[in-house]
Amino acid sequence: MEKERDEHGFFERARAAADKILSMKNPLVIHHYDADGISSGSIIAFALKQKGIPFEMQVVKRFDEKTLELFQGRKEIVFSDIGSGQMQLINTLDAECVVIDHHPPPEPPKENVLMCNPHDFGIDGTSELCSASTAYFCFKHLEERTITQLGIVGACGDLQDYAQSGFIGLNRRMVEEGAEKEHVFINKDLRIFGRVSKPLVWFLTYSTEPFMPGLSGNEKACAHFLQERNVPIKKDGEWLCYYDLSAAQRKKLASELIAYGKENGLDEEILETMVGDVYLFLHEPEKSELRDALEFSTLLNACGRHEKAALGVRVCLHEQGAYEEAKTILAEHRRQIKAGLEYAKKQTMDLGVFYFLDAREIIADSVIGIVAGGFFNSGMIERNKPIIAFSFDEEGKTKISGRANRILVERGLDLGEVMRKGGEAAGGLGGGHTIAAGCTIPTTRDAETAFLKKAKEVIKVQLEIKAGQ
Ligand SMILES: [Mn+2]
Numbered sequence: 001m002e003k004e005r006d007e008h009g010f011f012e013r014a015r016a017a018a019d020k021i022l023s024m025k026n027p028l029v030i031h032h033y034d035a036d037g038i039s040s041g042s043i044i045a046f047a048l049k050q051k052g053i054p055f056e057m058q059v060v061k062r063f064d065e066k067t068l069e070l071f072q073g074r075k076e077i078v079f080s081d082i083g084s085g086q087m088q089l090i091n092t093l094d095a096e097c098v099v100i101d102h103h104p105p106p107e108p109p110k111e112n113v114l115m116c117n118p119h120d121f122g123i124d125g126t127s128e129l130c131s132a133s134t135a136y137f138c139f140k141h142l143e144e145r146t147i148t149q150l151g152i153v154g155a156c157g158d159l160q161d162y163a164q165s166g167f168i169g170l171n172r173r174m175v176e177e178g179a180e181k182e183h184v185f186i187n188k189d190l191r192i193f194g195r196v197s198k199p200l201v202w203f204l205t206y207s208t209e210p211f212m213p214g215l216s217g218n219e220k221a222c223a224h225f226l227q228e229r230n231v232p233i234k235k236d237g238e239w240l241c242y243y244d245l246s247a248a249q250r251k252k253l254a255s256e257l258i259a260y261g262k263e264n265g266l267d268e269e270i271l272e273t274m275v276g277d278v279y280l281f282l283h284e285p286e287k288s289e290l291r292d293a294l295e296f297s298t299l300l301n302a303c304g305r306h307e308k309a310a311l312g313v314r315v316c317l318h319e320q321g322a323y324e325e326a327k328t329i330l331a332e333h334r335r336q337i338k339a340g341l342e343y344a345k346k347q348t349m350d351l352g353v354f355y356f357l358d359a360r361e362i363i364a365d366s367v368i369g370i371v372a373g374g375f376f377n378s379g380m381i382e383r384n385k386p387i388i389a390f391s392f393d394e395e396g397k398t399k400i401s402g403r404a405n406r407i408l409v410e411r412g413l414d415l416g417e418v419m420r421k422g423g424e425a426a427g428g429l430g431g432g433h434t435i436a437a438g439c440t441i442p443t444t445r446d447a448e449t450a451f452l453k454k455a456k457e458v459i460k461v462q463l464e465i466k467a468g469q
């Protein structure tokens with residue numbers, strides 16, 4: 001990154017963005033559909049609501065020329081977690097715009113567009129700030145607990161704490177400021193989903209990140225695992241959750257699980273991130289997902305993936321009935337992942353340079369990436385090549401997800417390139433990160449064959465060039 005780090009400049013820009021938003025009369029708030037997009041959009045909505053400013057909200061999955069139709073006749077637009085990558089489109093608008101985003105912008109904004117983006121200040125937008133934590137810095141002067149909470153939830157949703165077992169940089173500053181004001185409680189603990197809301201047996205059974213070989217998806221094995229280690233699962237007829245255990249019991253269980261993971265072939269990189277900082281909101285009801293930042297973000301993620309982003313926003317704003325409704329979406333999301341993993345176990349093929357899972361008509365595109373990643377890390381296959389999975393999207397096109405691990409990336413694998421080139425060869429469009437990427441192609445034999453052939457070719461070159469050096 002060529003820009004020099006300028007935190008002060010970032011804070012000033014953040015405040016200017018907030019001031020501009022709160023001076024608007026009736027803005028349209030556009031936000032992305034993932035947990036970060038929902039959280040950051042909700043921070044903006046919360047601030048507008050608090051000031052009594054009327055506004056409308058709209059979720060956007062993909063931003064292209066067609067999206068511009070949404071903005072017709074709008075005088076004020078706020079973009080959140082989306083837009084900086086499409087600055088060339090936003091620059092065609094006459095409306096007063098604010099963009100809060102952490103993706104690198106291809107071109108600078110025009111004078112009617114105010115952008116608050118960590119990249120412009122030499123701050124890393126993949127590990128140090130997401131859109132929700134950027135929005136936190138915009139609106140933190142309002143001194144509201146909800147703003148801190150949503151900033152942290154969004155950053156967890158974007159997995160910004162994953163590579164290093166806790167937040168760093170300005171994300172870290174956000175949680176520390178929050179802890180000081182008692183908006184959040186920071187604890188070192190096991191980072192498996194379901195710490196507060198799931199009975200212990202299901203907590204283990206539904207652990208897909210990481211996927212514990214022999215335990216995930218197997219209720220009996222999990223109950224047995226806990227009993228063997230003298231972990232109580234019931235008290236006075238009530239199921240116990242992880243947080244019902246004493247600190248000593250939790251510590252013991254965490255180390256037993258890590259030892260088990262090690263014995264069963266989990267990568268060192270996954271084991272390392274199993275314990276780390278977790279963020280708790282003690283003002284939320286006990287045993288509710290809202291009490292734990294990771295669980296809260298998973299709830300939002302499920303809403304977004306199942307076309308219920310607006311419900312996610314209502315959860316963030318603590319609107320009545322929203323949480324209960326979101327829980328049913330989450331249950332369905334988990335059911336789909338579990339069924340998907342079962343299918344992957346039976347149907348994944350080894351095509352030499354990659355694993356291949358054709359799950360069209362079986363696994364929804366909303367969970368195909370999670371299933372591919374979960375199965376890849378399950379310990380049931382050797383992680384010496386990436387996995388590529390097919391599903392159908394809502395238009396019947398073939399949506400492709402690729403997943404790998406850090407070791408393969410270090411050897412030269414770049415799934416973003418695989419998807420870009422494979423997509424091109426098949427008359428589709430693809431891209432993404434080195435470790436996780438995706439692509440959409442037409443559902444025809446020819447396109448399918450062209451994609452698989454190209455993917456094979458590219459992966460071969462990537463992994464061989466480095467190996468030969
Ligand atoms: Mn984001």
